[in-house]
Each structure stands twice: as structure tokens, then as C-alpha cells.
Amino acid sequence: MPAGDSAGQEASRQLALAAAHDKAASAARAAASRYGLASVTEQRTAAALAPLAGAGYHLLADRQWPGSRRAQVDMVVVGPAGVFVVDTKAWADVTIAGDRIHRGQEDVTDELMALADLAYRTEGELAEVGLAPGEVHAMAVLAGRTGVDERVGPVQVVGERDALRQIARRGARLGPAQVDVVLARCLEWFRHVGDAAPISTTLLEPVLPAPRAPQPGTPHPADDRERDHGGVHHGFPDPRVPRGVTTPVPPVPPLSEEEVRSALLTGLMAAPVEEWMAFLHPAQARVVRRSYNGPARIRGSAGTGKTVVGLHRAAYLARTRQGKVLVTTYIRTLPDVLRQQLTRLAPDVVDRVELAGVHETAKRILEERGVEHRIDGRKIASAWTAAWGRVAGGSVIDTDRHEQDYWHDEVSYVIKGRGLTRWEQYAELPRLGRRHRLGPHQRRVVWELYEAYQEELANRGVHDFADQIALAEAELRREPMTGRYTAVVVDEAQDLTCVMIRMLHALVGDVPDGLTLIGDGQQTIYPGGFTLAEAGVSVAGRGTVLDVNYRNTREILQFASMLVRDDEFADIEGTTARGDRPAQVERSGPKPVYVRCATEADRQRRLVLRVHEVVAEVGTNFGDVGVLSLSRRGVEAATESLRKAGVPVVNLEQYDGVPVNRVKVGTVKRAKGLEFKQVLVVDPYASWLTEKPEELDDVDRERRDFRLRELYVAMTRARDGLWVASI
Numbered sequence: 001m002p003a004g005d006s007a008g009q010e011a012s013r014q015l016a017l018a019a020a021h022d023k024a025a026s027a028a029r030a031a032a033s034r035y036g037l038a039s040v041t042e043q044r045t046a047a048a049l050a051p052l053a054g055a056g057y058h059l060l061a062d063r064q065w066p067g068s069r070r071a072q073v074d075m076v077v078v079g080p081a082g083v084f085v086v087d088t089k090a091w092a093d094v095t096i097a098g099d100r101i102h103r104g105q106e107d108v109t110d111e112l113m114a115l116a117d118l119a120y121r122t123e124g125e126l127a128e129v130g131l132a133p134g135e136v137h138a139m140a141v142l143a144g145r146t147g148v149d150e151r152v153g154p155v156q157v158v159g160e161r162d163a164l165r166q167i168a169r170r171g172a173r174l175g176p177a178q179v180d181v182v183l184a185r186c187l188e189w190f191r192h193v194g195d196a197a198p199i200s201t202t203l204l205e206p207v208l209p210a211p212r213a214p215q216p217g218t219p220h221p222a223d224d225r226e227r228d229h230g231g232v233h234h235g236f237p238d239p240r241v242p243r244g245v246t247t248p249v250p251p252v253p254p255l256s257e258e259e260v261r262s263a264l265l266t267g268l269m270a271a272p273v274e275e276w277m278a279f280l281h282p283a284q285a286r287v288v289r290r291s292y293n294g295p296a297r298i299r300g301s302a303g304t305g306k307t308v309v310g311l312h313r314a315a316y317l318a319r320t321r322q323g324k325v326l327v328t329t330y331i332r333t334l335p336d337v338l339r340q341q342l343t344r345l346a347p348d349v350v351d352r353v354e355l356a357g358v359h360e361t362a363k364r365i366l367e368e369r370g371v372e373h374r375i376d377g378r379k380i381a382s383a384w385t386a387a388w389g390r391v392a393g394g395s396v397i398d399t400d401r402h403e404q405d406y407w408h409d410e411v412s413y414v415i416k417g418r419g420l421t422r423w424e425q426y427a428e429l430p431r432l433g434r435r436h437r438l439g440p441h442q443r444r445v446v447w448e449l450y451e452a453y454q455e456e457l458a459n460r461g462v463h464d465f466a467d468q469i470a471l472a473e474a475e476l477r478r479e480p481m482t483g484r485y486t487a488v489v490v491d492e493a494q495d496l497t498c499v500m501i502r503m504l505h506a507l508v509g510d511v512p513d514g515l516t517l518i519g520d521g522q523q524t525i526y527p528g529g530f531t532l533a534e535a536g537v538s539v540a541g542r543g544t545v546l547d548v549n550y551r552n553t554r555e556i557l558q559f560a561s562m563l564v565r566d567d568e569f570a571d572i573e574g575t576t577a578r579g580d581r582p583a584q585v586e587r588s589g590p591k592p593v594y595v596r597c598a599t600e601a602d603r604q605r606r607l608v609l610r611v612h613e614v615v616a617e618v619g620t621n622f623g624d625v626g627v628l629s630l631s632r633r634g635v636e637a638a639t640e641s642l643r644k645a646g647v648p649v650v651n652l653e654q655y656d657g658v659p660v661n662r663v664k665v666g667t668v669k670r671a672k673g674l675e676f677k678q679v680l681v682v683d684p685y686a687s688w689l690t691e692k693p694e695e696l697d698d699v700d701r702e703r704r705d706f707r708l709r710e711l712y713v714a715m716t717r718a719r720d721g722l723w724v725a726s727i
């Protein structure tokens with residue numbers, strides 16, 4: 001269909017819908033006026049909100065205040081924008097300043113807190129069916145007021161004329177099936193007092209007339225609409241004011257027909273949020289709100305919604321606590337992606353949640369405290385080279401069993417990652433996760449290499465990234481930071497070093513709900529394994545495991561899990577663990593494709609073909625494809641091949657979560673926490689998949705373990721399709 005036609009059809013559809021809403025709203029207003037509401041002002045609120053019934057909302061009146069025998073809830077609104085527990089206040093002379101509300105001279109904040117408490121309890125009740133806590137709102141409506149949009153603690157305070165707009169503008173966050181689930185629970189939770197039934201007006205999708213060629217003299221469709229509605233009065237009927245009752249606040253004119261329609265259409269036209277932003281698995285929703293009496297840990301295998309829960313929990317804590325919440329992770333670029341998601345998930349608190357990589361966090365701490373530190377990549381590299389030349393070149397560790405990188409990791413993660421400063425600490429250290437056992441001579445050389453490296457850094461007047469963290473941690477030990485953060489949520493916690501965990505722990509200490517560590521030991525791809533006990537953190541009795549995989553198809557997960565079926569890793573809680581397995585995998589799809597290529601050139605040729613093949617599928621664009629490699633070399637080769645073939649690409653180092661229609665190419669390390677409809681893994685060797693662990697010595701076994709875990713991470717980024725090309 002030509003674009004113009006489809007736009008025209010959509011316009012007709014919207015107009016037809018708007019007309020249907022008008023009609024439904026009239027019916028709803030009439031019903032609202034029949035409510036046996038206690039006061040005139042409550043009736044006016046009901047009348048003001050009634051048009052929502054035409055847009056898929058249910059308005060529950062005459063409901064008991066849960067937990068109270070006599071008190072009633074003025075109105076509960078359940079619909080696409082969530083759940084609103086509404087209380088009308090016929091208060092004159094209201095002022096709101098800070099978090100307090102006054103009526104004349106009298107502070108009436110506590111009266112609103114009862115409503116806040118009810119919304120909080122409602123949140124818990126509805127979490128049992130999976131509703132995310134951010135979707136339940138306490139709303140106080142000031143009768144007779146207009147142009148009010150304030151907050152008093154968790155309560156949104158709006159004018160009578162603003163309530164409908166404020167609800168509708170949140171857009172479509174719940175689908176019809178979810179609204180039904182939530183409604184059913186609300187009907188049980190808010191028990192019925194009188195006889196009135198909830199108003200529910202579900203509209204049929206309008207059937208549009210077939211387009212006809214315009215006849216001369218045929219009026220414009222819009223004129224028809226005018227005429228249809230010409231004689232019908234759609235303004236608000238006067239609420240039925242019981243005789244003898246006077247209202248202390250003068251009525252405000254109701255919203256005009258046009259204002260109502262435009263508010264409802266704004267909501268209808270808002271881009272729907274993704275399902276997980278408003279509706280969770282009940283187990284997830286419970287964890288989001290759970291209160292832990294100290295540091296807590298949330299774990300689960302790939303794709304079980306750990307990050308989703310982390311974001312919801314951060315928003316929840318920001319809403320319910322004073323102070324900021326920090327969401328952090330090892331990968332520098334991931335916080336940008338998470339920020340994009342949080343902005344849609346919880347726009348109300350996004351400014352109270354700080355999202356920053358762990359190094360960025362350390363840098364901010366040091367800058368604020370005026371602690372000198374200098375990072376210079378070139379000088380750091382030259383310090384390493386000089387130290388290696390001085391101490392390690394030609395020594396017992398300079399063999400063809402390991403690249404220099406192995407020893408660099410030993411110093412950076414195993415030693416500096418733990419903050420070791422004395423030889424005795426290292427001499428006997430159980431190097432968790434490092435299978436290659438080092439003899440005393442080798443350890444001695446490694447330690448000397450470390451000493452030399454620190455000297456060379458100092459000679460150049462620079463620090464490396466591990467020093468930056470150690471400095472920040474030492475600074476926080478010297479003078480703890482109190483009150484800045486109410487909570488710290490760490491995603492992909494298995495990637496962090498011991499000193500990083502200590503630094504983050506120092507930001508909040510052991511306060512209830514202060515530290516939440518989220519991760520999956522199976523996805524550990526950095527060396528330096530340590531236990532939380534070493535970091536001085538205890539999560540004993542405060543752990544939760546998520547076990548429903550929402551991301552991968554059964555076929556992809558099965559394929560990826562084969563790689564790590566015999567993998568054992570050192571878990572941060574101090575045990576040797578095997579990966580968690582999901583109890584449930586929600587989706588299924590085509591089998592992953594494994595191709596064995598003759599040469600590297602052949603692999604690159606097939607890669608380009610595969611990208612074209614997957615984007616030819618309906619609903620898959622370049623932006624849905626992730627090309628992942630374990631090495632930088634693999635990233636460069638794939639980028640060049642795709643560019644030459646005219647395929648738009650973006651390197652994951654530059655990707656900040658803003659949707660872009662380019663194939664994303666990057667290392668697996670950069671893909672941590674991300675996902676793609678289609679994943680293409682482009683640099684394995686066939687031997688990686690076939691070598692038998694029992695035939696390998698410790699060095700090769702260690703290398704294999706890390707490599708396979710990295711491949712596992714790469715493959716579990718795939719939602720629908722996985723393609724693996726080896727040579």
C-alpha cells in the first residue's frame with residue numbers, strides 16, 4: 001500500500017476510534033453519575049475520569065480500603081497506563097513545598113501518607129501477578145483545582161482538571177490481557193462495598209470503509225463527523241449534587257470534548273513500552289521489592305532477567321528511599337544502554353538513578369575528594385614493557401606456554417584486583433579459577449614483575465586502572481561516604497575484582513538493601529576469582545535465583561549450554577559451582593547453524609551472505625544483528641568485510657543503546673549484558689569445540705575454560721537465530 005494511503009487509513013482509524021471513545025465516555029459519565037459516592041467532590045472526580053472508560057480503563061468505585069472495615073477508596077483506575085489509587089481532597093488554600101503539603105497553616109502531609117501506604121500495599125499485592133511496582137500510583141486529586149502537578153513523597157497531587165491527562169499521558173504500558181489480570185486481582189483486593197459494578201468499555205477495532213474515489217460535491221469525511229456529532233451534547237453532565245450538601249471548593253469547568261479526546265489520543269499514540277518494563281514474572285516482581293537486611297545477591301543463568309530485575313529494583317529503591325541509587329557494572333558502555341532502558345521504564349526517577357561504569361565511579365570519587373590520579377594509556381603500556389624487560393624477559397615465566405597477556409592478567413586481576421601489597425599474601429594465595437599451578441620460582445618472578453611495574457608507573461607519574469580503583473577504595477576507607485547513595489546495584493558482578501566490590505560496598509556498607517550484587521558465575525570471563533568473604537561482604541541467607549529464560553530459544557540455549565556442560569567455576573560465595581540451569585525456557589525457534597569454513601576468506605564471504613540472509617527475514621533489520629568475536633582481530637576482519645559489501649556497521653564500543661539500523665560488531669567482552677535477534681560468531685576454530693578436556697594439561701585446560709565461557713556468553717546473546725562459523 002502506498003505510504004499516503006496507509007497514513008490516510010490510519011487517520012480514519014484514529015478518527016473512528018475517537019468517535020467511539022466519545023460515545024463510550026458519555027455512557028461512562030452517565031454511569032459515574034449513578035455511583036453512590038459519598039461526596040460531591042468524589043463524584044466530580046469520577047466524572048472527570050469517566051472518559052477513560054472509553055480507552056480501555058476500568059474505574060472501580062465504592063471499594064473498601066483494604067485492611068479497614070469502614071474506610072473507602074474513592075476510586076481505583078486500572079488500565080493501559082497502570083493502576084491509580086485515587087483519593088479526592090476537597091481542600092481549599094493548599095500549598096505544597098518540598099515534601100510537605102499544607103492546608104492553610106495546617107500540615108496535612110500525613111493524610112496523604114495513608115494513601116501512599118495503601119499504594120505500597122497494593123504494589124505488593126499486584127506483584128503477585130507480576131505487575132512491576134512502578135505501575136501502581138497514589139494520586140490525590142485536589143477538587144476545584146487546575147494546573148497542579150506536584151509530588152508529596154510518593155503521592156502525585158493533581159488538580160481535578162488534570163487527573164485524566166496525567167493518567168492518559170503515561171500511554172500504553174499494559175496490554176489488554178495484562179489489564180485483565182491486574183483488574184481481576186484488584187477486584188479481590190479492593191472489596192466491593194455497594195452495588196455499583198466496574199465500568200468497562202472495551203471497544204471494537206473500527207471497521208473502516210473501503211476507499212472510494214471522491215465524487216464531485218462529496219463532503220470531506222471530517223465534515224461528516226462534525227454533522228454526526230452536531231446535535232449531541234458531549235460535555236460533562238452536572239454531577240448529581242445531593243440535596244442539602246454543600247461543597248467547600250467551587251467547581252471547575254470540566255475538560256472540553258476536544259481536550260478529553262486529545263488527552264486520550266496522546267495516550268493511545270504513545271509508543272508502547274516493552275512487556276518487561278511493566279509486567280514481570282511474579283518471582284521477578286517479588287525480588288524487585290524484597291527487603292534484604294544487608295547485602296544481597298541475585299543470580300541466574302543467561303537471559304533470566306537479572307538486568308531487568310536490577311533496573312526495576314534500582315527504580316523501586318529510588319522511589320522509596322531518600323538519596324540516589326547507583327547502578328554500575330564493569331563494562332564502560334553498558335550503563336549508557338541501561339540508561340536508555342531506564343528512561344522508558346521509570347521516567348519518574350531516572351534523574352535519581354546514577355548509571356556509571358565502575359571506573360567512572362572511582363574517577364568521580366577521586367575527583368570529588370581531590371585525590372590526584374593520572375591515567376595515560378601509552379605510559380601505562382610503556383611501564384609494563386619496561387618492567388617485563390627488566391624482570392621477566394628470559395625468566396621462568398617467559399615460556400611459549402603463555403603469551404605476556406597471561407602474566408599481565410595475573411598482575412592486574414589476581415594481584416592488584418585483590419589489592420595485595422605483601423609477598424606473603426601472594427606466596428600462598430589459592431588462585432581461584434586459574435588452573436595453571438605456579439611453582440614458588442614462578443610466583444617469585446611474578447611478584448618481582450609486579451614490583452617493577454609499580455615502580456615504572458611511579459617513574460612515569462601515572463596510575464593504571466586497577467590503581468584508580470584501589471585509590472578510590474582507600475579514600476573511602478579513610479573517609480566513608482555517607483548519605484550520597486541509598487543503594488548500589490551491581491550488574492554482571494562476576495566481572496568485578498575484589499577491590500571493586502570493596503569500593504562499592506564502602507559506598508553503602510551493610511545497610512538494608514544497600515548493596516545488590518547481580519550476576520552469573522558461568523559468564524565469568526576475567527581471571528582473578530575471589531570470594532565475597534575476601535571482599536568483606538556477606539550475602540548469607542540473602543540470595544535469590546531467577547530461573548526462567550526469556551531471551552533465548554530452547555534450541556539456542558541447548559547449543560550454547562553444550563559448551564559449558566562440564567564447566568566448573570569458582571563462585572564468589574566460596575564454592576565450586578556448576579552453572580545454574582533455567583527451569584523454564586519460554587521460546588523455541590530454528591536450530592542454530594554451525595558452518596565449517598575452508599579458509600578465513602571463505603568465512604568472511606559467508607558472513608556477508610548470512611547477514612543478507614537474516615535481514616531478508618520479515619522483522620529483522622541490520623540493527624538486530626550482532627557479529628561477535630573473541631578477538632579484536634576478528635572484529636576488524638568482520639568490520640572490513642561488511643563495510644566492503646556495503647553493509648552499515650557500528651562498533652559496539654560506540655553503541656550507547658540508541659536504536660541504530662547498523663549491524664553491531666564487537667568483542668564478546670563488549671557484548672556483555674546486550675542481546676540481538678541474530679548473533680553471528682565469527683572467529684572460533686573447529687578444534688575449540690572438539691578438544692577433550694581430559695586430554696589437556698592445566699595450562700590448556702584453563703585457556704579452554706575461559707574461551708568456552710566466552711563463546712557461551714556470545715551465543716546466549718542471541719534471541720532468535722545463531723550462526724557460528726569456524727575454520
Ligand SMILES: Nc1ncnc2c1ncn2[C@@H]1O[C@H](COP(=O)(O)OP(=O)(O)OP(=O)(O)O)[C@@H](O)[C@H]1O
Nearest residue numbers: 276279280281302303304305306307308550551673
Ligand atoms: N518478565 C519478563 N517478560 C518478558 N521479557 C522478559 C522478562 N524478563 C526478562 N525479559 C527479557 O529477557 C531478556 C533477558 O533479560 P536480561 O537481559 O535482564 O537477562 P540477564 O539475566 O541479565 O541476562 P545475561 O546474564 O545473559 O546478560 C531481555 O530481552 C528481557 O527484556
